[in-house]
Amino acid sequence: MSIRLSNHFLARRLHSLSGVVPIGAFLLEHFYTNFHAVAGATAFNDAVKGIQGLLPGVLLPLAEAGLIGLPILFHAVYGLYIAYSGKYGVASYNPIRNWNYVLQRATGIILFIFILSHVLTLRFGVGDLAVAHNPDQSFSIVERWMSQPLVLGFYVLGIFSAAYHLANGLWTFAIVWGITVGAKSQRVFSYACAGLGVIVFAVGIGAATAFVKWVPWYGGN
Amino acid sequence: MSRDKIVLKIKRQEGPGKSAKWEEFSIPYKPNMNIISCLMEIQKNPVTTQGQKSTPVTWDCSCLEHVCGACSMVINGRGQQSCSTLVDKLDAGTITLEPLSKFPVVRDLQVDRSRLFNDLKKAKAWIPIDGTYAMGPGPRMDQETADLRYLLSTCMSCAVCMESCPQYNEKSAFIGPAVLNQVRLMNIHPTGKLNQDERLDAIMQDGGITDCGNAQNCVKACPKEIPLTESIADLGRQTTIRGLFGWLKS
Ligand code: HEM
Ligand code: HEM
Numbered sequence: 371m372s373i374r375l376s377n378h379f380l381a382r383r384l385h386s387l388s389g390v391v392p393i394g395a396f397l398l399e400h401f402y403t404n405f406h407a408v409a410g411a412t413a414f415n416d417a418v419k420g421i422q423g424l425l426p427g428v429l430l431p432l433a434e435a436g437l438i439g440l441p442i443l444f445h446a447v448y449g450l451y452i453a454y455s456g457k458y459g460v461a462s463y464n465p466i467r468n469w470n471y472v473l474q475r476a477t478g479i480i481l482f483i484f485i486l487s488h489v490l491t492l493r494f495g496v497g498d499l500a501v502a503h504n505p506d507q508s509f510s511i512v513e514r515w516m517s518q519p520l521v522l523g524f525y526v527l528g529i530f531s532a533a534y535h536l537a538n539g540l541w542t543f544a545i546v547w548g549i550t551v552g553a554k555s556q557r558v559f560s561y562a563c564a565g566l567g568v569i570v571f572a573v574g575i576g577a578a579t580a581f582v583k584w585v586p587w588y589g590g591n
Numbered sequence: 592m593s594r595d596k597i598v599l600k601i602k603r604q605e606g607p608g609k610s611a612k613w614e615e616f617s618i619p620y621k622p623n624m625n626i627i628s629c630l631m632e633i634q635k636n637p638v639t640t641q642g643q644k645s646t647p648v649t650w651d652c653s654c655l656e657h658v659c660g661a662c663s664m665v666i667n668g669r670g671q672q673s674c675s676t677l678v679d680k681l682d683a684g685t686i687t688l689e690p691l692s693k694f695p696v697v698r699d700l701q702v703d704r705s706r707l708f709n710d711l712k713k714a715k716a717w718i719p720i721d722g723t724y725a726m727g728p729g730p731r732m733d734q735e736t737a738d739l740r741y742l743l744s745t746c747m748s749c750a751v752c753m754e755s756c757p758q759y760n761e762k763s764a765f766i767g768p769a770v771l772n773q774v775r776l777m778n779i780h781p782t783g784k785l786n787q788d789e790r791l792d793a794i795m796q797d798g799g800i801t802d803c804g805n806a807q808n809c810v811k812a813c814p815k816e817i818p819l820t821e822s823i824a825d826l827g828r829q830t831t832i833r834g835l836f837g838w839l840k841s
Binding site for chain 2 (some may be wrong): 372373374375376378379380382383386452454455456457458460461462463464467468470471542545546547548549550551552553556
């Protein structure tokens, strides 16, 4: 029997896929780029310029919008709807998994706010210069933001949310697509995802704090 | 737990759409009581602990041996069968009884589970073999499949998995773990396989397989210990294959 895919199935599976590629892949690349700050301001500025030099002219903003912006917008808006359509506070029969379910939605909502303000400030220059148009000053722009304790705290929350959401999302992704079917394979894969989450979190925090004067790996000297 | 009397706090509702209120009843303790025998004791003399005359409590039940699934209700905050929940196994305090929260109340502890039965119909959770002549014996089934199917087939549509599921609610059309499990049960049957695509298409609609949120409460709540989450993941695989390659059949 041939098939006409229902829009609902298509939308949900696209939501699931978009979390891993391109968004999850972007996050890994993004943290890798940011981690260059540990090697110093010049290394970070060069890394940013390297990314910006990947494509010439208008192709770069087009690729940013199409390959990163649109998928995030779709995943975020549909994700908010999914989060809204759950009913929380059911008696917890499976405490760990149930908490993960709640946290996946909570971190999604945090990420929505975080990414919005993060992109407005660093990419579009609200409140300070835009990194996109001043790549030579990338390090000092980010440093000015990170020197504000509230902003730094907000980044720690954002980085935690991103690492957690990606790790737990990968775990559910493998079930959604029918990769890990058995209870044992799901348990084993949960350890792998937790490990990935810890690494992503550590790299993210390492990168963010490299802009802060009082840590030993401060990149501005 | 030893006690000299049994105190039950019951959520009462006179009819559909009416407001609910709590009433407390106290009955003498006898050993080996289940929740249903408590409710029958209250029926004899429906007077609350405050001495107010009330009405007998309404509930659903049928087989009284943990097989039919009709007598599910929320006992001490958890969906369970009132026939197999034994008073002696509960903590000594007040026992609270509420109707299942995911379905409209008919009266007191009795709910209208039409949604569940409509969803079973939607998912075509049966094997069509009716006809006008005998078709002979069906294909043989390997032992592994037979064992798995036996376990999956113990589902009694008691709706406890739906009670535990955060995705199953009035805001979403999700058909729930039990119905998905039925689809797997039918799809791995050698004769049921003949119609597997129809069932997969049915659960690839709004409210189908994609609306599972992987909170995995269902598999822990299930009174029959059916591996519901494995059934869901298995259907995830079947629908992935169908979604990716099904259109190539046209
Ligand atoms: C370690 C902390 C972080 C630092 C230092 C950082 C730094 C930056 C910088 C400098 C830009 C501007 C790039 C440019 O315009 O060329 C940027 C853009 C962006 N960041 Fe971050 N970021 C961090 C964490 C995050 C997190 C947790 C997310 C969430 C997933 C995120 C998502 C984005 C997005 C979506 C963009 C816009 C991408 C684009 O314009 O192509 N960032 N980030
Ligand atoms: C911007 C705000 C975001 C919101 C509101 C959001 C919301 C959600 C929600 C509600 C789910 C659960 C979907 C379900 O169970 O059906 C989810 C899954 C997922 N998200 Fe996000 N998310 C956001 C950003 C991100 C980001 C930045 C990433 C990448 C790091 C990401 C990666 C994932 C992944 C991999 C899944 C798993 C997909 C699945 O289970 O099939 N999300 N998101």
